[in-house]
Amino acid sequence: MKIKTVFKFIIVISLSMPSALWAQKGTPEIAHSFFIAGPQFTGIIGESGDIVWDSKKTGARDGYVLKNGHVLICWSDEVREYNKNKEIIFSYKKSEPSMELGTALRLPNGNTMITESGTKPRIVEVDRKGKVIKSIALQPETDNIHMQTRMARKLKNGNYLVPHLLAFAVKEYQPDGTIVNTFSTDFEAFGGRKAETWPFTAIRSKNGNTLVTLTHGNSVVELDSQGNIIWEINNALYDENPLVDPCGAQRLPNGNTVIASYGAQEGIKIFEVDQDKNIVWTYNGYRAHHFQILTTNGKPIKGKPLK
Template identity: 45%
Template sequence: MRQEPITHAFFAAGGATYIRSGSGQILWEFPHATRDGWVLPNGNVILALNKSAQYPGGGIAEVDKNGKVLFDWKGTQSEVNTVQDIGKGRLLCTEAGNKPRILEIDKKSGEIKHEVAIQAQTKDHHLQTRMTRKLKNGNYLVPQLLDKMVREYTPKGEIVWEAKTPNWENSAFLSWAFTAIRLDNGNTLTGCTIANLTVEFDKTGKIIWSVSNDELEGRPFNDCCGVQRLPNGNTVITAHHAQGNEVKLVEITRDKKIVWTHRDTTKPGIHHFQILDTNGKPLKGRPLK
């Protein structure tokens, strides 16, 4: 029996910010470049905003289906690099700058309710952190690019777990940690940017799975930034530097078979994303991204 091709609707953050249907139609878009974002169960979208004239230090926003900004907050340092709805009316974000930090911000008042200092280099603000996430245990998982580390911080700022990204292609700077996802089994899935590499660490920090261009036909990766683990165990990885009609998203199985790719003519690549459905059926459960 011939199997129907896989389709996915997805949200994309990057130089263009939009939701695209499984058939390729743009369903929603927002006129601001973004770093990170999530489609919430009520249909609203939360966004980490790139720096701009309106947001000179970057920012975060919640936007409804009609593009109306329901809440926003302006960063106070160099950049805002991630966002996550953590419940109880709070959004998490990170600020890059001379004092890199994790913030929990009240969506009604805009007040900072909690702050955690990040132990990161300050020579290059842009390469301090990316997709930070609050974990079920209340700690924070932080990918630190130029430090080549993924670290877990407590609410007091103590480092209780870390893993070092590997050198790749004989170059020490290529495998910057960008996305870090704590899986339900305790492993940590990490996208390693321009190494074109994605790795999975076990609880001890040992790499127990990885995938790179060398293992895939067509070498589809071009800056492995955003990553998502799907409920079926497959992994979707972005190619952030892809442009034009190049491959921008790739879905692979555990045994490294490509089962879906996405191309479009939008010039900007996809920085991060959220797969929303498979063949028209919404994904269930907490998105692992």
């Protein structure tokens, strides 16, 4: 049985791109503003669908709005922090030509965590001047620099949660680089490794479960502490086939899950499902590699959604 899509209103704005209808669509109580890190646009979209802030640089991989209103963005070659005046007040550039930066996260102590893919893949923590304070070696099981890792996050216990695409694994590292847990994503029920269920974003919830997007597998799963699937969505549930290379994801405080379909060239680019897997909100504008929902109906999202 197909899961229903719950829509009752639509907000549309005109754009310069021909034959494009860029909109938010959802139930009457849902309208979001959000940050997008993507190949066409990197900035903030308002609840009415308008561009609120534009970095003027496309192709971002990760980023979010800090509590002080600054914006932290990761491109493959550089991480930048912009203040409210759009001035660059922090920058960290890759140290080797072949290297790719994959994600950036501002830590409570003010340092910034960044992933570096390359001949010696690692996580670094850098201070406000861009000096490397800590380095953690990663084990992605591949020399393919572009496919080594993506959305790594630091956990409250001080460990690091790191998705490794071609290893078909989400690994948890201690600060000394020791791997203490591994969740495999080459699920036999999904077709094994032929299904290319590469993990991209991994989010650890307060209950200890882990939400993982599975890119070319066009699925999103929630795993328990043993790595068992306890919740999942895939295109078999919907008429719209909204999952097209899902990359970024966010679990909202109300339990809903928002997902970016990075591979979608048309139609739905970001969508939200409730806990019963009903689609309750969609956005069909710019493609998103990653994103951050900022407000709902004018109210800021509580908590720390990207950690």
